[in-house]
Amino acid sequence: MQHQMEDFIRALRAADVKVSPAESIDAHEAVARIGYADRELLKDALCATLAKSEDEVARFDRAFDNFFARDPFDFATPPPPPEGGEAPPPEARLEDVSEEAAGSELAQIILAGDSTALSQAMERAAQAAQVSEIRLSTQKSRLTRRLLDEMGVAEIEKIISQARRLEGEGGNALADRLEAGRKIVAAEAQRYVQRQHDLYASESGRQLREELLARKALNAEGGIDPVDLQVMQALVRKMAKRLADRYSRRRNRARRGHLDVRRTLRQSMAYGGVPFNVVWKTERVDKPKIIAICDVSKSVAAAAQFLLTFLYSLNEVVDRMDAYAFSGRMIPVNQILDEHGVDKAILEVLKLIGFQQTDYGRALQDFAENHLDKLDRHTTVIFLGDARSNYADPRLDIMRTIHERSRSVIWLNPEPESYWNQGDSVMNRYLPFCHLAKTCNTLDQLERIIEDVLRQYVPH
Amino acid sequence: MDSDSFASVDALVQGLAGVGYIASRRIATALYMSVHLQKPILVEGVAGVGKTELALSTATLLGLPLIRMQCYEGLDESKALYEWKYGKQLLYTQILKDRMGAELADAAGMDEAMERLHGMGDMFFSEPFLEPRPLMKALREDDGCVLLIDEIDKSDEAFEAFLLEVLSAYQASVPELGVIKAKTPPIVFLTSNNVRDLGDALKRRCLHLHIPLPEASLERRIVASRVPNIEERLTHQLVGFVQALRQMDLRKSPSISETVDWARALILMHADSLDAAMVRDTLNVILKYEQDIQMVEPQVSELLRTAQTTP
Numbered sequence: 001m002q003h004q005m006e007d008f009i010r011a012l013r014a015a016d017v018k019v020s021p022a023e024s025i026d027a028h029e030a031v032a033r034i035g036y037a038d039r040e041l042l043k044d045a046l047c048a049t050l051a052k053s054e055d056e057v058a059r060f061d062r063a064f065d066n067f068f069a070r071d072p073f074d075f076a077t078p079p080p081p082p083e084g085g086e087a088p089p090p091e092a093r094l095e096d097v098s099e100e101a102a103g104s105e106l107a108q109i110i111l112a113g114d115s116t117a118l119s120q121a122m123e124r125a126a127q128a129a130q131v132s133e134i135r136l137s138t139q140k141s142r143l144t145r146r147l148l149d150e151m152g153v154a155e156i157e158k159i160i161s162q163a164r165r166l167e168g169e170g171g172n173a174l175a176d177r178l179e180a181g182r183k184i185v186a187a188e189a190q191r192y193v194q195r196q197h198d199l200y201a202s203e204s205g206r207q208l209r210e211e212l213l214a215r216k217a218l219n220a221e222g223g224i225d226p227v228d229l230q231v232m233q234a235l236v237r238k239m240a241k242r243l244a245d246r247y248s249r250r251r252n253r254a255r256r257g258h259l260d261v262r263r264t265l266r267q268s269m270a271y272g273g274v275p276f277n278v279v280w281k282t283e284r285v286d287k288p289k290i291i292a293i294c295d296v297s298k299s300v301a302a303a304a305q306f307l308l309t310f311l312y313s314l315n316e317v318v319d320r321m322d323a324y325a326f327s328g329r330m331i332p333v334n335q336i337l338d339e340h341g342v343d344k345a346i347l348e349v350l351k352l353i354g355f356q357q358t359d360y361g362r363a364l365q366d367f368a369e370n371h372l373d374k375l376d377r378h379t380t381v382i383f384l385g386d387a388r389s390n391y392a393d394p395r396l397d398i399m400r401t402i403h404e405r406s407r408s409v410i411w412l413n414p415e416p417e418s419y420w421n422q423g424d425s426v427m428n429r430y431l432p433f434c435h436l437a438k439t440c441n442t443l444d445q446l447e448r449i450i451e452d453v454l455r456q457y458v459p460h
Numbered sequence: 461m462d463s464d465s466f467a468s469v470d471a472l473v474q475g476l477a478g479v480g481y482i483a484s485r486r487i488a489t490a491l492y493m494s495v496h497l498q499k500p501i502l503v504e505g506v507a508g509v510g511k512t513e514l515a516l517s518t519a520t521l522l523g524l525p526l527i528r529m530q531c532y533e534g535l536d537e538s539k540a541l542y543e544w545k546y547g548k549q550l551l552y553t554q555i556l557k558d559r560m561g562a563e564l565a566d567a568a569g570m571d572e573a574m575e576r577l578h579g580m581g582d583m584f585f586s587e588p589f590l591e592p593r594p595l596m597k598a599l600r601e602d603d604g605c606v607l608l609i610d611e612i613d614k615s616d617e618a619f620e621a622f623l624l625e626v627l628s629a630y631q632a633s634v635p636e637l638g639v640i641k642a643k644t645p646p647i648v649f650l651t652s653n654n655v656r657d658l659g660d661a662l663k664r665r666c667l668h669l670h671i672p673l674p675e676a677s678l679e680r681r682i683v684a685s686r687v688p689n690i691e692e693r694l695t696h697q698l699v700g701f702v703q704a705l706r707q708m709d710l711r712k713s714p715s716i717s718e719t720v721d722w723a724r725a726l727i728l729m730h731a732d733s734l735d736a737a738m739v740r741d742t743l744n745v746i747l748k749y750e751q752d753i754q755m756v757e758p759q760v761s762e763l764l765r766t767a768q769t770t771p
Contacts, residue, residue: 018660020664022664023664026497026499026667033493033496034469034493040485041469041485044469044489044490045489047486047490047668048486048490048493048494048501048668049667052502052664052668053663053668054670057668270546270547271546271547271550272547276546276550277546
């Protein structure tokens with residue numbers, strides 16, 4: 001049973017339920033307490049010790065049902081005698097075939113139609129064949145074969161051919177029943193391996209895909225594969241939640257060395273004026289204030305979706321954020337991002353303003369005319385775009401104003417650095433006015449940069 | 461400890477029902493494991509599903525005192541664990557000063573005076589001057605108690621880390637005194653509304669229990685147990701209606717406590733069955749946001765019809 005618990009915990013880990021060694025000890029203790037007899041009780045007890053959040057509970061339930069599912073094997077009973085015909089000749093016995101055959105455990109199980117014994121035998125064979133080590137779907141057929149070998153199917157085949165050679169009808173009848181039994185065993189073995197694959201390997205496949213996706217360049221031709229889009233958005237949401245957790249809370253920090261005289265005096269009154277409790281002034285750590293400006297024009301068409309996803313997740317993380325999008329003109333998009341889900345919001349923004357001719361100068365001018373008052377020395381400005389301005393005036397003067405007024409300016413460019421001064425890119429001319437300019441076109445990079453931004457470039 | 465109730469999960473379900481808490485098997489199993497493995501239990505779920513109530517009922521069932529600590533931002537160890545009684549310490553030093561002259565007057569020299577001073581015993585940091593706060597109180601209950609740490613997610617991360625020692629070893633360190641260990645480990649409940657994710661270290665030390673909103677049959681039993689003289693027909697309609705509300709996209713879905721409040725309100729108004737007018741008048745008992753009420757009001761009759769048909 002120890003072995004089975006270990007397998008189950010492995011299956012849980014494969015299903016993305018984090019189980020630490022200490023928790024698995026807890027689980028063993030829990031099982032020692034309540035035993036295996038009551039399945040529902042076992043499930044609830046293990047759930048309490050192993051699954052530590054609502055999501056994990058759901059995943060735990062699935063893994064448990066899958067792991068402890070044991071459907072009974074269905075052995076065909078020998079076919080009834082054909083009607084009107086004479087009764088079939090009595091079957092030959094295993095002992096008639098050979099001594100070896102009489103010793104074959106599997107043959108006896110098949111003939112007895114004992115499904116419990118068969119599932120136990122399969123369980124043992126599976127351990128010997130290490131079926132639970134399955135990682136990839138391509139291993140399925142090989143493992144099925146190994147499993148059958150371990151169960152002694154080769155032996156059965158030998159017995160069948162020997163029985164066929166026996167004199168009289170009895171030998172054939174025996175062979176037929178063994179043959180039918182062998183087929184059932186083979187089918188069961190296949191199902192068994194499939195289930196093991198579902199338990200241990202299917203999730204690792206998904207994780208692999210997520211990992212690959214996190215590193216995939218999202219401004220590649222054709223944008224993001226629609227198949228991957230859902231996974232990616234789930235990833236972005238996860239990331240946003242992680243970041244929000246870490247940074248969205250306001251914190252008070254004691255400032256050593258600055259005495260808060262008023263509060264110290266108030267506290268000392270209880271002790272007859274002796275300042276027992278010395279209270280230091282605290283600093284309220286501000287939540288970051290961010291202005292994000294996102295390019296959704298034709299030249300970044302492939303990356304626009306990605307940039308907007310970023311904008312969206314940033315909007316979820318940071319309370320005080322103003323978001324703008326532009327191609328030729330610039331509009332505020334806060335409301336759209338707040339009101340809709342990520343898919344809809346992106347579509348809405350693109351419908352409103354997307355895929356037009358880029359004009360950075362014009363967009364900056366819009367910003368300067370309408371929204372410049374939003375900038376102060378606490379604000380971090382983040383530009384998302386390729387800085388390809390169709391040879392129009394880049395309005396460096398406005399960029400300088402923004403640089404001077406804000407706390408910091410960060411530019412995230414989906415293009416690699418080597419492209420930054422080629423063609424109509426004015427990235428290199430904007431560079432002097434940015435505190436930080438980075439290439440950002442995969443989810444991995446994105447997360448690292450947001451972390452950086454939140455840690456260094458926003459006031460705290 | 462009332463060990464009969466904790467002999468098996470079924471006995472525990474019945475025991476809890478006896479003190480007015482209708483528990484699902486999952487809840488009872490988690491509590492059973494927590495008592496037998498001596499692990500704290502972390503209870504999560506939306507507001508009003510009975511997280512705090514579970515701790516209260518357990519305390520009643522076991523006949524143990526309940527010590528409750530409400531968490532909030534800025535809670536620190538001087539409010540949670542212990543504090544020195546500064547005023548008394550101050551008096552003590554003054555008395556000490558007064559007595560010292562007489563005691564040391566006949567000392568031959570400085571060395572002897574110091575010798576005597578050491579011999580006088582240092583009371584300044586000692587148990588009598590310790591003001592125990594909830595955690596310390598819980599550790600010092602010799603017959604055990606139920607410790608409820610409410611809304612742990614509202615506290616700071618630093619406080620969460622500080623709790624680890626108390627939760628895993630049932631002991632606390634007071635630098636001036638040493639380690640204070642519980643004679644009988646308390647039964648600890650932590651509740652969380654998921655305002656923020658708790659640290660893995662804390663989660664690892666606890667059993668986890670998520671209380672979902674109940675199914676109709678369970679909720680009917682809860683209402684019947686909490687509001688004893690309610691008619692069965694009314695319970696049926698009321699629970700059906702609330703269950704239908706939970707399917708809607710509301711800002712705050714009504715949870716069990718709202719259902720129970722509503723049932724009590726209806727009893728006060730001598731209602732023996734639900735009708736649309738009655739529901740409209742009392743909607744503010746179950747819905748806590750103006751937008752929600754406005755959204756539900758036009759659909760009341762329809763919701764009532766679905767409530768009638770649900771089993």
